[in-house]
Every structure is written in C-alpha cells, then in structure tokens.
Amino acid sequence: MPPNPLPSCRLAIIGAGPAGLMAAEQLAAAGHAVEVFDAMPSVGRKFLMAGKGGMNITHSEPLPDFIARYGARADWLAPLLQDFGPEALRAWIHGLGVDTFIGSSGRVFPTEMKAAPLLRAWLHRLREAGVVFHVRHRWLGWTDSGDLRFSTPEGEVRRNPAATLLALGGASWPQLGSDAAWLPWLAARGVVIEPLQPANCGFDVGWSEYFRARFVGEPLKNVVARCSGPDGRLWQRAGECLISATGIEGGLIYALSAPLREHLRVEGRARLALDLLPDFSAERVATEVAHPRGARSLSSHLQSRLGLKGVKLGLLYECLGKAAMQDPVQLAAAIKALPLELVAPRPIAEAISTAGGIRIEECDANLMLARLPGVFVAGEMLDWEAPTGGYLLTACFATGRTAGQGTLRWLAGC
Secondary structure, X not given: OOOEOOOOOOEEEEOOOHHHHHHHHHHHHOOOXXXXXXXXXXXXXXXXXXXXXXXXXXXXXXXXXHHHOOHHHHHHHHHHHHHOOHXXXXXXXXHOOXXXXXXXXXXXXXXXXXXXXXHHHHHHHHHHOOOEEEOOOEEEEEOOOOOEEEEEOOEEEEEOOOEEEEOOOOOOOHXXXXXXXXXXXXXXXXXXXXXXXXXXOOEEOOOOHHHHHHXXXXXXXXXXXXXXXXXXXXXXXXXXXXXXXXXXXXXHHHXXXXXXXXXXXXXXXXXXXXXXXXXXXXXXXXXXXXXXXXXXXXXXXHHXXXXXXXXXXXXXXXXXXXXXXXXXXXXXXXXXXXXXXXXXXXXXXXXXXXXXXXXXXXXXXXXEEOOOOOEEEOHXXXXXXXXXXXXHHXXXXXXXXXXXXXXXXXXXXX
C-alpha cells in the first residue's frame, strides 16, 4: 500500500524537546508554517522527566564561568550562549508567566520546581502561533527523492518541506524518545559522527557481596573526589554521591564523568580518589588514627576520634582490606585519598546525557549540515557535552534558537 498522500509543509522540525521547540518558536514568530514531528505519544517527555526531581533550568554563575563548563566545546558554544544564555533564558521563562528563583547552590529553578507548568504554557504559545504538532510520527529517514518518511499508526506518511530541522537528541533515556535511530541515515549521507558515549553517568566498581548487601542505596555525603584525565589534567569536585548495586553514581560522579570516561577509554582503567574527611587536615587525620585506642575496636576508634562510620567506614574496609586497615600510615592516607578503581561507565541508556554526535565541523554558522543543504541540527545530536546543573538544558535552548534563526537566514537567501 503506498504512503498516505499528505500536503507538503513549509518547514519540518523533527524532535519535540527543548531544542526543537525553541527552533519552532523562532520560525513561527517569523510567520512560517511549522510542523513538529515526534515519535512519542506526547511532546517534551525527556524534558518532563528531567524536571521530575526539581526543574533545574540553568545556573546563575557569571557567564565566563558558565561557558567554561562546556570544556572542549566552550569556544564554539560561547557566541550561542552570549546570545541566549542564563539571563536571557530566565527572561524568556518569565515571559511565559513562570517565575524562577536562584537556589543556595546557584542553580536556577521555576518557582513551582516543576517542568509541566512551563511546558504547558510554552506549548499553548506555540499552538497560538500556528505550530502544528504530530505525535506518534517516527522519522524513518529520507526517500531516494529526498522526501521525509514517517511511520505512524495509520501507515507511512511523507513530507517535502523547504527546510528540515533535526533535534532528535542523543542515546540516553531511549524509552523517552532519544534512541539515536538517526545515526545510520545521516552517516549514509556522509555526515561525520563521533561515536556516542555516556555522559553524566555512573561507573561500575565491582563491589564485594558483603559491601553490596550492606550499603547499596547509601549516600556518601561531604566528600571530595579527585581524578585525572588521559592528558594528565587533575580534576576535583566536592559534593555527594550514591553507592549503587554496580558501583557509584550521583551528582559528584556525574561532574567528573567526562575525564573518568576518557581515562577508561584510553587507558582501560581509571581511579577515583575520595577524601572522606575534607574538613580535616591530613596531619590531624594521621594524629587521630595513630592515637592509642586501648581495648576499643578499630571501628569504634575511628568513629570516636574522626566520626567515621557507616558507608565511609565500609568503603575503607572494602578498598583497603584488613591488613592495610591495621597500618596507621596506610589508613590515614586512605581516609584522605581512598583509591576507588572504576571498571566501566554505566550503559549509555542509563546516562543522563550523551557525548559525541555530529561533528561541529559538519555544520556552518547557521547549524546547517554542509553535506545536506536545508537540513539543520540542534541539541544533543551535536558533539558537545556538559555537566548537570542547568548547563545541558541551556545549551539545548541556545542551539535550538541558533538553528531556528539560521534556518530563517537560509530561507531568506534561497
């Protein structure tokens, strides 16, 4: 049965996350007819999931510090973020009738701490501007003649728009729509793509059954983590993390996931050093550990002198073993730099975001693919990464805005 004949749309956006919706807003505001296609039954699913525990929309730190969070892609993203960065994003949110506030950590949240009210207001404004949404439309690539193909519950449909904007995300949380199915279709047309890798992810450690049975799910609070990348650069972050069934995860680990992942990729191994008592000097720890403990057990001694107990004490026994635990010098050193051997990053489907994607060099300043005139890309499809804390979302908004405006400039020149 041939595909259902449907009229062409002027502009097609594939992917209804923050990047795609922001692009749609730019195009609709300029008076263009815009259709947005998404494979899921409703739009913005990953956006809503990201806000489930509190919608961290951006960060309030000074813009130069903010831009530096994007590592190797900071210079490339700088002009996009200078055009539409944290302050502009907050003003845009306020324009939707949603207030924001700055938390104690500098992170910015909607007052209600939820993504749903923001998304509802945004979708209402987009529909008022004439944007048409098509859900349960899974993109299948192009026909030989260049038409877009979509699988729908009613059968295959096709579109032949004047321009196409892709905002399909990476490969994390595929159950919410980001399944990287687009990779072979772009690669077949010569687009160079860096392999997708997990970012903002946990890591496997290989706990003993004894440790796992007692401490899975336990938070590890007030620690400092240090590691090095394959280039020898030292990284350090303070915060907390969580013991998982397979290893270690949480905000502190996510912040270091890029250098840890790269060290594993290059060297086949990575070590994380945990300072379990960052408020104590190394000298004080050494003194307290060496203090005579009399008839007390070592565990009671460490709890009494240093407040070490629970999961922190369990980690010492897990990583050092009994012999090293009895050596005051080794024990004191481990309390300030506990060596944790990481085996592998968790699978990409479990990661918060992805690294890799379409090489930046494949795009022009408008985020149009040089090999595919009239095809623009935005969001996590591109090869950049960022830590959690509002940086991911801000860059998705910024790239969507840039791609949308770039599409307008390209159309004006056609």
